[in-house]
Amino acid sequence: MYIPRRYEEKDTEKIHAFLRENSFAILISVHDGRPVGTHIPLQLETGVDGKDCLLGHISRGNDQKYSLTAGAKVLAIFPGPHAYVSPRWYTELKVPTWNYISVHIYGTVTLIEGEELRAALSRLIDTYEHPLPQPVHIDEIPHHELQADLRGIVGFRIAIDEIQAAYKLSQNRDPQSYHQVIDHLSTGDEASRAVAAEMQKRKL
Numbered sequence: 001m002y003i004p005r006r007y008e009e010k011d012t013e014k015i016h017a018f019l020r021e022n023s024f025a026i027l028i029s030v031h032d033g034r035p036v037g038t039h040i041p042l043q044l045e046t047g048v049d050g051k052d053c054l055l056g057h058i059s060r061g062n063d064q065k066y067s068l069t070a071g072a073k074v075l076a077i078f079p080g081p082h083a084y085v086s087p088r089w090y091t092e093l094k095v096p097t098w099n100y101i102s103v104h105i106y107g108t109v110t111l112i113e114g115e116e117l118r119a120a121l122s123r124l125i126d127t128y129e130h131p132l133p134q135p136v137h138i139d140e141i142p143h144h145e146l147q148a149d150l151r152g153i154v155g156f157r158i159a160i161d162e163i164q165a166a167y168k169l170s171q172n173r174d175p176q177s178y179h180q181v182i183d184h185l186s187t188g189d190e191a192s193r194a195v196a197a198e199m200q201k202r203k204l
Contacts, residue, residue, distance in 0.1 A: 001166060006172060007167055008165065010165070015103060015165045016044060018080060019078055019103060019105075022078050022103075023043060026038070026076070027075075028076070029064060029072060030067055031064065036064045038058050041128075042054040042055065042056045043120075043124050054160065055155075056156060057153040057155040058153065060154055061152075068154060069111070070111055071109065073108060073109075073161075075105070078105070079100075079102050080194075081190075081192075081194035082098060082099065082102075083098070083188060083192040083195040084098055085097050085098065089180045089181050089184045090173060090177040091174060099181070099195050100166070101165075101166065101168075106162040107160050107161050110156065113155060121149075122137075125138050169195065169199045170199065181199065182199050185199070
């Protein structure tokens with residue numbers, strides 16, 4: 001991903017928090033010379049080797065499974081909030097632009113199955129069920145239902161080889177323009193307000 005230096009984020013803790021909050025990613029691989037992608041949740045974890053990885057699964061009916069072989073290289077795209085920025089919001093008219101946050105992760109695939117896959121699915125369920133009033137645990141799911149689901153998916157771990165994080169948030173603007181952009185985005189839709197909140201944290 002092309003990232004001008006002023007927009008590049010290198011704070012690992014901040015990036016990890018973003019990945020956990022925006023875990024519904026686009027997983028891209030190459031099958032027969034053609035890029036293919038699937039929209040799936042990818043869970044950030046630390047592996048037994050102490051290295052960061054992403055855990056996920058796709059349907060066994062998904063042809064992308066043919067490209068998710070041991071050692072395959074993949075790209076996971078985690079899109080974040082984004083918003084249009086009008087030149088009217090600057091102290092001097094400039095061209096319009098778009099503010100956004102996006103993280104690209106390049107990694108290497110290892111397939112998982114059996115008890116390891118069940119444990120990964122259990123942790124995934126716990127992550128999203130935990131905040132709910134009556135969280136469901138994997139042990140509550142009828143055995144035949146769970147076994148049918150496990151037979152119908154292909155699980156994998158992606159060892160993280162490289163992280164590219166772009167936080168394009170008007171860092172190239174003067175302080176007054178920067179805060180005027182925040183003010184306007186704060187009155188917009190949910191994504192615009194999320195961009196404004198991230199800009200507010202930085203406070204040029």
